Amino acid sequence: MTAPFVADALGPRGRRRVLVSSVLAGAVIVLVFGLALNRLADKGQLSDAVWAPLRQWSVQKFLLLGLWVTVKTAVAAMVTAVVVGVLLALGRLSRNGPVRWLSGAYVEVFRAMPLILLMYFVALALPKYSIHPSPFQGVVLALTIYNGAVLGEIFRAGILSLDRGQSEAASALGMTYWQSMLRIIVPQAARRMIPAIVSQLVTLLKDTSLGTVILLDELLTKSRDTGTFFHNRLQVYTVAALLYIAVNFTLSRVARRLEVRQRRKYKAGAITVTGVEDLAVLVAHGEAAVA
Amino acid sequence: MKIVLDNLPAFLRATRTTAELTALSFLVAMVIGTVVAGFRVSPIPPLRWVGTLYVELIRNTPLLVLMFLFFFGFPQIGIKYSTFTSAIIVLSAYTGTFVAETVRAGINTVATGQAEAARSLGLTFSQLLGLVILPQAFRAVVAPLGSVLIALIKNSALASVIAATDLTFLSVQLSNSTSRPVAVYLGAAFFYMALALPTGWAVGALERRVAVKR
Numbered sequence: 001m002t003a004p005f006v007a008d009a010l011g012p013r014g015r016r017r018v019l020v021s022s023v024l025a026g027a028v029i030v031l032v033f034g035l036a037l038n039r040l041a042d043k044g045q046l047s048d049a050v051w052a053p054l055r056q057w058s059v060q061k062f063l064l065l066g067l068w069v070t071v072k073t074a075v076a077a078m079v080t081a082v083v084v085g086v087l088l089a090l091g092r093l094s095r096n097g098p099v100r101w102l103s104g105a106y107v108e109v110f111r112a113m114p115l116i117l118l119m120y121f122v123a124l125a126l127p128k129y130s131i132h133p134s135p136f137q138g139v140v141l142a143l144t145i146y147n148g149a150v151l152g153e154i155f156r157a158g159i160l161s162l163d164r165g166q167s168e169a170a171s172a173l174g175m176t177y178w179q180s181m182l183r184i185i186v187p188q189a190a191r192r193m194i195p196a197i198v199s200q201l202v203t204l205l206k207d208t209s210l211g212t213v214i215l216l217d218e219l220l221t222k223s224r225d226t227g228t229f230f231h232n233r234l235q236v237y238t239v240a241a242l243l244y245i246a247v248n249f250t251l252s253r254v255a256r257r258l259e260v261r262q263r264r265k266y267k268a269g270a271i272t273v274t275g276v277e278d279l280a281v282l283v284a285h286g287e288a289a290v291a
Numbered sequence: 292m293k294i295v296l297d298n299l300p301a302f303l304r305a306t307r308t309t310a311e312l313t314a315l316s317f318l319v320a321m322v323i324g325t326v327v328a329g330f331r332v333s334p335i336p337p338l339r340w341v342g343t344l345y346v347e348l349i350r351n352t353p354l355l356v357l358m359f360l361f362f363f364g365f366p367q368i369g370i371k372y373s374t375f376t377s378a379i380i381v382l383s384a385y386t387g388t389f390v391a392e393t394v395r396a397g398i399n400t401v402a403t404g405q406a407e408a409a410r411s412l413g414l415t416f417s418q419l420l421g422l423v424i425l426p427q428a429f430r431a432v433v434a435p436l437g438s439v440l441i442a443l444i445k446n447s448a449l450a451s452v453i454a455a456t457d458l459t460f461l462s463v464q465l466s467n468s469t470s471r472p473v474a475v476y477l478g479a480a481f482f483y484m485a486l487a488l489p490t491g492w493a494v495g496a497l498e499r500r501v502a503v504k505r
Binding site: 010014018021022025026029039040043045109112113114115116117120121124125128202206207208209210212213220223224227232233234235237238240241244245248249252 | 334335336337338341347348351352353354355356357359360363364365367368369441444445446447448449451452459462463466467472473476479480483484487488
């Protein structure tokens with residue numbers, strides 16, 4: 001990693017100072033890590049007793065099955081959420097007043113609600129109407145309701161980010177609304193949305209862990225069971241965290257690749273979105289802008 | 292709706308807990324985030340590595356996993372706090388990564404000439420960062436920081452899994468005890484919106500006052 005602009009081009013004295021500070025900072029970091037390790041060893045957290053279960057294939061398989069459910073849930077929810085999101089975006093851009101208003105209300109309401117509340121709602125309120133979703137269906141439903149709203153905003157912003165001239169040119173060529181939407185607007189907008197969509201996918205994958213509160217057998221639930229059984233919660237949750245990090249990191253990497261390639265190929269600019277956390281960061285980095 | 296009105300005092304108390312969780316966590320997260328952003332643009336490589344490691348590890352872990360790790364795992368090494376304190380620690384550590392990334396983005400929007408001018412006036416790195424860069428950086432990212440804050444209001448709901456008595460915790464309890472989940476959850480949603488919407492307006496107003504458009 002190269003030095004950031006606020007810290008470049010130092011003179012000889014500055015370089016010396018940086019060297020000294022680096023050594024000092026390095027020493028402090030090593031010290032802190034050492035103390036942490038010491039604490040872990042002190043409390044017997046590095047002992048074989050707590051780590052041995054995690055070396056057994058049966059336990060590893062148990063956790064990996066959980067990871068599989070996590071990934072499966074995330075993919076299923078992403079697919080349905082994209083469909084809902086597209087419908088909502090088209091609804092909000094529709095020329096039909098009530099449709100526009102309803103889609104807008106849906107997006108505003110569900111974007112403002114904590115996902116965990118939706119999970120509980122789906123699991124506890126739907127049975128009142130004799131609908132009994134399985135944990136998997138319940139989690140996918142809750143994730144779809146919420147992410148549909150978020151993706152809807154991303155899609156709408158992506159579509160709006162295109163130059164007006166594009167749709168004007170399309171209608172000048174005699175294309176109908178739907179023709180210009182499908183053949184001109186959406187393909188171009190989709191490219192600009194990729195960073196935002198992937199960042200939302202990472203959020204969604206993390207959010208599948210909320211399925212544990214309505215008893216979905218995903219990675220976190222399996223980790224909790226394992227940790228309770230072997231009395232090594234610290235170790236198991238650490239492993240679970242590393243698994244999530246590995247998946248999300250790969251996902252972001254692939255996304256960046258894709259994005260760079262797309263940009264080079266089509267010279268497509270960044271897009272306009274409103275969103276939450278991860279998206280807020282994208283917005284701040286100028287890879288997306290607030291609508 | 293009667294069920295919500297009957298339990299209005301409980302709902303207001305829980306709303307207050309949610310608001311407190313959010314406000315305190317956001318304060319701490321702003322401090323963590325600013326410091327980490329400073330680390331990440333610092334001339335000292337080890338600090339940059341620590342900053343990057345912190346952000347990448349925490350940001351890619353689900354908040355709920357962090358919550359479980361801290362509340363159920365850390366007691367194994369003798370670290371144990373009350374539910375409320377634990378929730379604030381975890382929420383601010385998690386939100387801190389998003390604040391850090393946002394502030395860092397803000398730093399990148401400040402023109403290079405600013406840093407060069409400050410440097411030529413003989414300012415040290417911390418003076419440069421604190422007096423010249425950060426004040427401009429914050430003004431550029433008011434809106435994204437606002438989104439982070441609103442996300443935090445919603446994320447604070449996860450504190451309910453470690454039994455912090457917030458809005459979500461109350462709704463689970465009430466829906467179990469009254470078996471009127473629909474009304475209870477709609478009530479909770481209403482109170483969440485009552486927190487999120489004014490926050491959004493306030494952020495908007497603040498942005499109009501201080502933001503610099505580049």
